[in-house]
Amino acid sequence: MTAPGIEDLLRGLTPQVLGTLVRKYGRFEGCEDAVQEAVLAAAVQWPSEGVPDNPRGWLVTVASRRLVDQVRSDRARRERESATAAAEVVPEEVPDTDDTLLLLFLCCHPALTAASQTALTLRAVGGLTTAEIARAFLVPEATMAARISRAKQRIRAAGSAFAAPAGAEREERLRVVLHVLYLIFNEGYTASSGSELDRPDLAREAIRLTRSVYAQLPGDGEVAGLLALILLTHARRAARTTAAGDLVPLDEQDRTAWDRELIDEGTALVKAALAGPELGPYLVQAAIAATHADAPTAADTDWRQVYGLYLVLERIAPNPVVTLNRAVALAEAEGPRAGLDLLATLDTDARMAGHHRLLSVRAHLLERDGDRAGAYEHYRRAARGTASLAEQRYLEGRAARLRPS
Amino acid sequence: MKFLISLHINPAVLDALTDEEKAAIGAGHGTFIEELKESGELILTQALVDPSQAAVVKVRNGQPVVTDGPFLEAKEFLGGFYLVDCEDKERAIELAARIPDTRIEGLGVEVRQVMFSDGNLEA
Numbered sequence: 001m002t003a004p005g006i007e008d009l010l011r012g013l014t015p016q017v018l019g020t021l022v023r024k025y026g027r028f029e030g031c032e033d034a035v036q037e038a039v040l041a042a043a044v045q046w047p048s049e050g051v052p053d054n055p056r057g058w059l060v061t062v063a064s065r066r067l068v069d070q071v072r073s074d075r076a077r078r079e080r081e082s083a084t085a086a087a088e089v090v091p092e093e094v095p096d097t098d099d100t101l102l103l104l105f106l107c108c109h110p111a112l113t114a115a116s117q118t119a120l121t122l123r124a125v126g127g128l129t130t131a132e133i134a135r136a137f138l139v140p141e142a143t144m145a146a147r148i149s150r151a152k153q154r155i156r157a158a159g160s161a162f163a164a165p166a167g168a169e170r171e172e173r174l175r176v177v178l179h180v181l182y183l184i185f186n187e188g189y190t191a192s193s194g195s196e197l198d199r200p201d202l203a204r205e206a207i208r209l210t211r212s213v214y215a216q217l218p219g220d221g222e223v224a225g226l227l228a229l230i231l232l233t234h235a236r237r238a239a240r241t242t243a244a245g246d247l248v249p250l251d252e253q254d255r256t257a258w259d260r261e262l263i264d265e266g267t268a269l270v271k272a273a274l275a276g277p278e279l280g281p282y283l284v285q286a287a288i289a290a291t292h293a294d295a296p297t298a299a300d301t302d303w304r305q306v307y308g309l310y311l312v313l314e315r316i317a318p319n320p321v322v323t324l325n326r327a328v329a330l331a332e333a334e335g336p337r338a339g340l341d342l343l344a345t346l347d348t349d350a351r352m353a354g355h356h357r358l359l360s361v362r363a364h365l366l367e368r369d370g371d372r373a374g375a376y377e378h379y380r381r382a383a384r385g386t387a388s389l390a391e392q393r394y395l396e397g398r399a400a401r402l403r404p405s
Numbered sequence: 406m407k408f409l410i411s412l413h414i415n416p417a418v419l420d421a422l423t424d425e426e427k428a429a430i431g432a433g434h435g436t437f438i439e440e441l442k443e444s445g446e447l448i449l450t451q452a453l454v455d456p457s458q459a460a461v462v463k464v465r466n467g468q469p470v471v472t473d474g475p476f477l478e479a480k481e482f483l484g485g486f487y488l489v490d491c492e493d494k495e496r497a498i499e500l501a502a503r504i505p506d507t508r509i510e511g512l513g514v515e516v517r518q519v520m521f522s523d524g525n526l527e528a
Contacts, residue, residue, distance in 0.1 A: 113492045116445075138407075138522050139448055139490045147445025387406075387518045 006046050009055060010039050011208070014127030017059040019099020021067065022162050028106060029152040030070055031063070032124050038063035039127060100125060100212045102164060107151075108176045111158040116151035117180045118187075122202075123148055126209060132200045136187070174217075178226050178282065181210050185230045189237070190388070203234055224273040225283030231266035232289035235259040247394045251298035263293045281317040284309055303332040320352040324361055336369040356385030360395060367402065376402040406518060407448065407490050408497040412506055413513035414484035416455065422509075433505030441489060446500070452485035481513055494518065 001009070014035060021031040038059045052058040107121040122128045122136075134144035165173050188202030210227045217223045239253040248254075270290045273283050288309045295301040310326035323346055331339025343362055346352045363378035379399035383392050419427070441447035456475040463470045475482055487504075491497050497516050506512040 113496075115490075115492050119445075137490070142442075143445050143448055143490060145445070146442060150443065150445055387520050389521050392520075 001046070001051050003047050006043065006051065009051070010042055010059075011127035011205075013056050013059055014039060015100040015103050015125045015212075016056060016098060017063055018124055019097065019103060020060050021063055022103075023099070024064075025067060026162070027067075028160075028162060029156055030067055032152060034063040034066035034070060035059070036123065036129065037066045040129065098212075098216065100209075101216050102162060104177045104180075104209075104213065105164055105170075105173050106155060106160060106162060108173060108180050109155050109158060109160055110173075110176065111154045111160075112151050114180065114183060116147055116154070117176070118183055119144060119147050120151045121180055121209070122184065122205065126205050128200060128205065136200050136202050174220070175222070177213065178210075178222060181206050181213070182226060182230070182282075184209070185233075189233060203230070203237070206230060207234060219276070221273045221276045221278040222280040222282045224269045224276075225280055225286045228266040228269035228273070228286035229282050229289055231262045231269070232286060232293055235262035235266065235293065241390070245390060246397075247390050249394075250292065253298075255296065255298075258293065263290075266290060267293060279312070279316065281313060284313045284316065288313075301332070303329050307333050320346055320349045321357065324352070324357060327365075328361060331365050331368070336365040339365045340369065354385070356382045356391075359385060363395075363398065367398075372402045373404060376404065406493060406497070407488065407522060408494070409517050409519055410487040410489060410497065410501045410504070411515045411517070412484045412486060412504070413481040413515065414506070415481045415511045417480065418509065418511035430505045430509075433503075437487075437503050437505075440503070441487070441500070446489050446491045448488040448490055450485065450487045453483060456482040481511075488519070 017038070018031060018035045021035060022028050025031060041062060042055070042059060046052075046055075103125050104121065107124050108117045112120070119133055119137075122133050123130060128136075130145050130148060131141050133148075134141040137144065164170055184202050185206035188204065188206060207227075207230055210223075210230060214223050214227045235258050236250075236253060238259070239255070239257040240248055242248060266286065267290045270283070270286045274287065288306055291302055291305050291309065307326060307329035310322060310329055314322045314326060323342070327339045327342040327346075330342055340362065343358065343365065346358055352358050359378050359382035363375045363382055366378060367375035376399050379395050379402070383395035383399065386392050386395065422430075438447065438450060441450075457473075459473070459475045461472045461474065461476045463472075487500075489497060489500060491500060494516070497518075501507065501514050501516050504514050507514045
C-alpha cells in the first residue's frame with residue numbers, strides 16, 4: 001500500500017480505535033494520547049513492513065499497551081516495547097462498532113471554544129497529527145499541542161461521559177458538530193493555494209468526516225444539507241481562483257471546470273432531503289448552491305429561485321449576511337436599484353454597518369447602476385476593511401478599473 | 406485568528422515608575438505569558454531594545470544611508486509584541502486587557518488582526 005493510502009486508512013481507523021479504547025478503559029484523555037502514539041507508530045512501520053492483516057486490531061493492541069504504560073508511568077518499559085511493538089503484536093478481536101458520532105459529540109463539547117473543538121476533532125476523529133493540524137492553521141506545534149491538551153482537560157473537568165446526550169441536548173450538540181465540520185471545511189476552502197502544498201487539505205478532511213456522520217444519520221435533513229453544501233461548494237474549487245491565486249467571482253467562473261460528479265452527488269442529496277420534514281439552514285444553503293450549479297452559464301441562473309430561498313433562509317435563520325445575499329439576488333432579478341434599497345436597511349444594523357462585505361456588495365451594485373465614483377469609493381473602503389489578502393487584491397483590482405482620471 | 410498585540414511604551418513614563426511598579430509589570434507579563442502558553446494561544450512574544458539603539462536604514466542612489474535613533478519623532482515607541490492565535494477579536498481584546506501596561510496612563514496596547522503569515526513556525 002502507498003504512503004497516502006496508509007494515511008487514509010489510518011485516518012479512517014482512528015475514531016474506531018479510539019472508540020474501542022474509551023469503551024474499554026474510560027479515560028478519554030489518556031486513550032486519545034495513546035491512539036495518537038499508535039497511529040504515529042503505524043505511519044512509521046507500515047510503509048516499510050507492510051500493513052498488518054487486521055490493521056484495526058493492531059492499532060487497538062498497540063494503543064492499549066501505550067495506555068497501560070502511561071498508567072504505570074514506566075518509561076523504560078515503554079521505550080523497550082516501542083522498539084519491538086510490531087513483531088509482538090497479536091491483534092485483538094474488536095467489536096465492529098462505529099463510534100465516530102459519539103467522539104464528535106465529545107470533541108464538540110460546549111465547554112470548549114470553536115478553535116479547540118476544531119483542533120480536537122481533527123486529531124481525535126480525523127486522525128491528523130498535532131503537527132499536521134498546527135501546519136493547517138499556521139501556528140507552532142507547541143501552541144496546537146497546548147490547545148488540544150487544554151481542551152481535553154476541560155472535557156474531563158466538565159465530567160462528560162462517553163455517551164450521546166439525550167433529547168433536546170442531543171439536537172443542540174449535533175448542530176455544534178455540524179458547525180465545527182463547516183468551520184473545518186471553510187478553513188480549507190478559503191486557504192489560499194500555491195505555496196502551501198505541505199498543508200493538509202482540511203476541505204477534504206471535512207468532507208470525509210461529514211460523510212461519516214451522514215452514514216450514521218442519513219435521515220437528518222441538516223446532516224444531508226451540510227454534506228450537500230460542502231460538496232457543491234467544493235465542486236467549484238478549481239474555478240474559484242486563477243493560477244496566480246486571484247479570486248474569480250461566481251459569475252466569471254469557468255463552469256466547465258466545476259466538478260460534475262460532486263455536483264450530481266450534492267444535488268441528489270438536496271433533492272432527497274427537501275422531500276423530508278425539516279428545512280434547516282444548511283439544507284436551504286445547499287439548495288441555493290444547487291440552483292447555481294444547475295445554471296450552465298451565469299446568465300442562466302434562476303435568480304427568482306435564489307431570492308426565494310434566501311427569503312426562506314432569512315426566516316429560519318435571521319442574519320444580516322443573509323439579507324446581504326438576498327439583496328444580491330434581488331439586484332440580479334429586478335435591477336441594482338432594488339438591491340441597493342434593500343442594502344440600505346442594513347446600514348442601521350450595528351453588526352453590518354461599515355462591514356467590508358456590505359461595502360463590497362454596495363460597490364458592485366453601484367457599479368452596475370452606473371455610479372462609477374460611488375463604486376470606486378466603496379471598493380476602496382471594502383479593500384481596507386478585509387483581512388483576506390486575496391479578497392483585498394480582488395477589490396483593489398475592481399477599484400482600479402474605475403479610478404477617476 | 407491571529408492578532409498582533411503591540412506594546413507602545415514611553416520611556417519617560419517608564420522611568421517615572423517606582424521599582425515596585427516596574428517589578429509588578431515584569432511579573433504581570435510573566436503570568437500573562439504562562440497563561441497564553443497553557444491555553445494554546447501564544448505563537449510568539451518579543452521585547453525590543455531601547456529606541457535609542459535603533460538604526461534607520463535608507464537607500465539613496467543605490468547607497469545605504471544609516472542613521473541612529475528611531476524613525477518616528479514621537480514620545481511612544483514600539484517596545485515589544487505578542488503574536489497570538491485566538492477565537493476572535495473579542496478574545497484578543499480580552500487577552501490584551503490582562504497586560505499590565507493597559508493600567509498605566511501613557512503606555513499603549515494595540516490589537517490588530519494579522520493578514521499574512523509566513524516563516525518557520527516549527528521553530
